[in-house]
Amino acid sequence: MEWNLSDDRPIWLQLSEQLARQIVSGIYPPGGKLPSVRDLAADAGVNPNTMQRALSQLESEGLAVSNRTAGRMVTEDTAVIDAARRKMAREIITTFFAAMAGLGLSRARAIELLKEEEIHE
Amino acid sequence: MSDLLIQCRGLCKSYGHKSALQGVDLQVDRGRIVGLLGPNGSGKTTLIKILCGLLQPTAGEILVDGQSIGTHSKSVISYLPDRMYFADWMAATDLFDLFHDFYTDFDRQKAIAMCESLGVEPRDKMKTMSKGTKEKVQLVLVMARKAQLYLLDEPIAGVDPAARDFILSTILTNYNEEGSVLISTHLISDIERVLDEAIFLKEGKVILHNSVDNIRETEGKSVDALFREMFRAQTLEGGNF
Numbered sequence: 001m002e003w004n005l006s007d008d009r010p011i012w013l014q015l016s017e018q019l020a021r022q023i024v025s026g027i028y029p030p031g032g033k034l035p036s037v038r039d040l041a042a043d044a045g046v047n048p049n050t051m052q053r054a055l056s057q058l059e060s061e062g063l064a065v066s067n068r069t070a071g072r073m074v075t076e077d078t079a080v081i082d083a084a085r086r087k088m089a090r091e092i093i094t095t096f097f098a099a100m101a102g103l104g105l106s107r108a109r110a111i112e113l114l115k116e117e118e119i120h121e
Numbered sequence: 122m123s124d125l126l127i128q129c130r131g132l133c134k135s136y137g138h139k140s141a142l143q144g145v146d147l148q149v150d151r152g153r154i155v156g157l158l159g160p161n162g163s164g165k166t167t168l169i170k171i172l173c174g175l176l177q178p179t180a181g182e183i184l185v186d187g188q189s190i191g192t193h194s195k196s197v198i199s200y201l202p203d204r205m206y207f208a209d210w211m212a213a214t215d216l217f218d219l220f221h222d223f224y225t226d227f228d229r230q231k232a233i234a235m236c237e238s239l240g241v242e243p244r245d246k247m248k249t250m251s252k253g254t255k256e257k258v259q260l261v262l263v264m265a266r267k268a269q270l271y272l273l274d275e276p277i278a279g280v281d282p283a284a285r286d287f288i289l290s291t292i293l294t295n296y297n298e299e300g301s302v303l304i305s306t307h308l309i310s311d312i313e314r315v316l317d318e319a320i321f322l323k324e325g326k327v328i329l330h331n332s333v334d335n336i337r338e339t340e341g342k343s344v345d346a347l348f349r350e351m352f353r354a355q356t357l358e359g360g361n362f
Contacts (some may be wrong), residue, residue, distance in 0.1 A: 007343035010334040011314055042294050045312045047154050050334070085318065 001027075003028075003044040009101060011046060015054035023063050023074050024085045031076040125187075126151050126270055127172065128300050132181035134325075141167040143325040149268075149301055154315055154320070156294075156333075157305040158324035159344050160352055165305040166203055168322070169272050172303075173200045182233075186269055196224070197300075198326040199268035203275045205255055209248040213241065213258045220262055232265035235291065253280050260288060269300040277308055285311050319344050321351065 001024070005014050019040075022028050028084035034055070035043070041051040055072060057062040062080045065071050075081065125147040131229065134142040142164045145262070149155055157165050166343075170176040171183060174190045185194040207216060213236060221226045236243045239257045249253060256279055277285045293315055296302050306312055309319075320334060321329040326350070336344050 005314060007346060008337070008341055012334060038294070042290055044314075045290060045293070047317055048293070049152070049154075049187070050318050053334075108333045113313070 001043065003046075005046075012050050012053040014058065015044060015046065015051060016057040019054060019058055020061070020063055020084055021088065023058075024081060024088060028074045030074055030078055030081060032074045033070065034072045034074060036071060078081075124150050125157065126185065128182075128184040128305075130182040132168075132171065132183055132240070133179045134164075134171060134176065135179045142171075142178070142323050145322075145325070147320070147327060147330070149303070149318075151299055151301055152303045154296070154304070155318045155320060156312060156316040157303055157320050157322065157346075158307065158309055158348060159305075162191070163322040164325040165322055167325075168273055169192045169200070169274050169303070169305060172270075172272055175196060181283055183336040186361060196226075197269035198264045199224075199266040199271045201263040201271070201273040201276055202260060203278075205257075205259065207247050207255070210246060212246050213243040213261070216258065216262060217243070218267070224266055226267040228265050228267065231295070232261050235261045235265060235295065239287065239291065253284060256280060257284075257288075260291060264291060267297045267300075271296055271302040273302065273304045275306055276304060277306060278312060282311070289315055309348050310343070313344050316344070321348065323352070 003018060003108050004016070005011055019028075019034075028034060034040075037048050037055060040055075041048040044051065057065060059066060059072075061084065062077070063075055063084060064072055065075050096109055097110060100107075100113075105113070125148055127147060129145050129147040132145040132147075133143055133186050136233055145164075145168065157168065159165050167176065167310060171178050172190070172194075173189075174195055183190060198254070211219075216227050217227075217232050220232075221229055233243060237256075239249075239261065241254055241257050241261070247258070249256070256276075258274060263273070264325060271292075276292070280288065289312060292302065292304075304312060304316075313333065316333050318330065318332050320327060333344055336347060340347050
């Protein structure tokens with residue numbers, strides 16, 4: 001997969017966000033197995049310790065669970081995944097409104113434009 | 122077994138009047154990939170050569186794996202020098218034999234497998250190989266050992282950017298996880314994401330030693346950007362324009 005790492009933020013944080021996005025989008029389905037730390041690290045071209053930290057973050061968010069015998073899996077709890085999806089969606093909406101405000105559009109006006117766009121499609 | 126793999130205290134080295142290291146204090150844990158970063162002439166190679174036992178420090182103390190530099194430290198260190206030292210008439214397989222005789226931790230099978238994945242024919246003689254291919258052979262020899270400490274002096278300086286990624290992934294997938302890797306370079310942006318820690322050397326002194334994540338978190342910029350800033354600021358201070 002493509003990894004997008006920017007310069008200004010810790011790498012582990014960016015890795016865990018991108019893995020979370022893949023879980024939410026279903027590339028790694030609920031209850032599915034995640035690749036090993038080594039494989040993920042080699043794929044992203046990062047240090048295994050950094051990838052380990054990213055995966056620990058996913059575990060503490062409840063998106064991934066560690067299983068002694070089978071390695072690391074995506075949680076089967078779809079409520080947790082839904083909540084993560086909502087959180088990401090909210091972040092995108094916040095960014096959207098901020099960008100609209102930058103164009104001098106109020107929230108109400110932005111929502112109107114959004115609805116118009118929907119009708120056109 | 123102590124967690125500290127490298128311990129230096131007050132390490133100094135002078136070449137005649139010229140002083141290359143001026144009181145280096147350093148501690149490196151096991152299981153880390155560490156970047157030894159500094160401009161040309163900052164003392165990177167000198168420090169690595171002292172760790173290998175190729176140079177004697179003028180003053181100060183140095184321990185590797187809890188012992189001073191000697192037979193034991195040499196048996197646990199795998200060193201990639203900054204220049205080639207192979208005889209022309211040798212094939213890579215001859216070098217494998219040589220390493221197999223010298224180092225009990227050399228894994229011949231692994232060396233052959235790595236050659237295959239790097240696209241090197243191990244039966245070719247050194248004199249028929251390009252510079253880049255020779256560097257790959259050198260890397261294979263170093264990484265096919267199950268060492269405690271890998272000292273890599275400028276492993277990516279002489280190769281093109283595509284081969285750099287290849288070399289970095291070879292290092293990442295082959296190092297012994299209980300050991301540490303010390304990589305010296307000035308090509309920071311290329312290796313930043315594989316590092317746990319960064320050490321900045323300037324004029325023979327350690328001016329910064331921190332984890333890459335900490336640097337990014339506290340400075341809000343990459344190690345590469347911080348490096349450029351620190352070393353640019355200091356050159357300007359010294360000049361009277």
